[in-house]
Amino acid sequence: MTVIVPELVVVENNNLDHKEEINKEEEVTKEEQQDLKRDGGFEVPESNAFGHSFRDYEKESERKESVEEFYRTNHINQTYEFAIKKKEYYEKLDKTEMSIWECCELLNEFVDESDPDLDEPQIEHLLQTAEAIRRDYPNEDWLHLTALIHDLGKVLLHPAFGHQPQWSVVGDTFPLGCAFDENIVHHQYFKENPDNDNPLYNTKLGVYTENCGLDKVTMSWGHDEYMYLVSKGNNTTLPPAALFIIRFHSFYAMHRSGAYRHLMNDEDHEMLKWLHVFNKYDLYSKSKVRVNQEEVKPYYLSLIEKYFPAKLKW
Numbered sequence: 001m002t003v004i005v006p007e008l009v010v011v012e013n014n015n016l017d018h019k020e021e022i023n024k025e026e027e028v029t030k031e032e033q034q035d036l037k038r039d040g041g042f043e044v045p046e047s048n049a050f051g052h053s054f055r056d057y058e059k060e061s062e063r064k065e066s067v068e069e070f071y072r073t074n075h076i077n078q079t080y081e082f083a084i085k086k087k088e089y090y091e092k093l094d095k096t097e098m099s100i101w102e103c104c105e106l107l108n109e110f111v112d113e114s115d116p117d118l119d120e121p122q123i124e125h126l127l128q129t130a131e132a133i134r135r136d137y138p139n140e141d142w143l144h145l146t147a148l149i150h151d152l153g154k155v156l157l158h159p160a161f162g163h164q165p166q167w168s169v170v171g172d173t174f175p176l177g178c179a180f181d182e183n184i185v186h187h188q189y190f191k192e193n194p195d196n197d198n199p200l201y202n203t204k205l206g207v208y209t210e211n212c213g214l215d216k217v218t219m220s221w222g223h224d225e226y227m228y229l230v231s232k233g234n235n236t237t238l239p240p241a242a243l244f245i246i247r248f249h250s251f252y253a254m255h256r257s258g259a260y261r262h263l264m265n266d267e268d269h270e271m272l273k274w275l276h277v278f279n280k281y282d283l284y285s286k287s288k289v290r291v292n293q294e295e296v297k298p299y300y301l302s303l304i305e306k307y308f309p310a311k312l313k314w
């Protein structure tokens, strides 16, 4: 199968060089971590809105306890069977019909309980990410739209979707049907997950074969997989790299820590370049500074029209 990947044009004032990171089996090294931080176009802030470093799950803060409780519940309940059932139920896309922008507005109501870096309504996060990436990659309009929609799957929290609990919608994701990797946030809570004691699921490969490709992997159920299903099921014309970003942006153990390389194939490594670009904006654009929605709305409406039908099935 040939997959068309948009060419990664490294913008001039952007010295992020992801080429070295591809096809490496080992964990992301210190140097690579530095590379991820270094960027002339986008200034990576030292601290989040609470004055702490980003994604510090151990740091005492007003959100630490609730975030940890979130992951405890998430890690106990996300099993291979659970994820498969949810996917079967939601991939029918028979719950409702609405436009992308309507969905963005629905997210005004929700704050993500898994996030140590942000307690703003989700629509702010979508616009902050999209506007930040648009500034540095002005010509990649598909990437602006990907940023705008990447978290729309959080609409599963909405009463119209059965009011799903936060643990089955948000937070980092991880493969099921094989051993849980130590790089996953609050890994200790997997001890209470029934799959952890199941010999079918608790080995390195579990139900998978070496380098089978992430497309074959059942990830913990949540907003990533759901929005991927929605985008694909509504025949978006966004490129495969956009779908990969949407589907795996919460898979930090893979894209940040370099875990689960044994499940990835060559295409995954190609796509990962773009996910690395995207992640910087997804994570570090989180702030208390709000974007003027009315001002930017016409631009995003034009992108939605280019890549999606007017009404989508959800």
Ligand SMILES: O[C@H]1[C@H](O)[C@@H](O)[C@H](O)[C@@H](O)[C@H]1O
Pocket (backbone or CB within 6 Å): 112, 114, 115, 116, 151, 170, 171, 172, 173, 249, 250, 251, 252
């Ligand atoms: O708390 C955050 C949030 O839920 C994001 O939307 C998700 O993509 C991240 O992976 C997660 O850690």
Ligand SMILES: [Fe+2]
Pocket (backbone or CB within 6 Å): 150, 151, 223, 249, 250
């Ligand atoms: Fe997300």
Ligand SMILES: [Fe+2]
Pocket (backbone or CB within 6 Å): 125, 129, 150, 151, 282
């Ligand atoms: Fe996000």
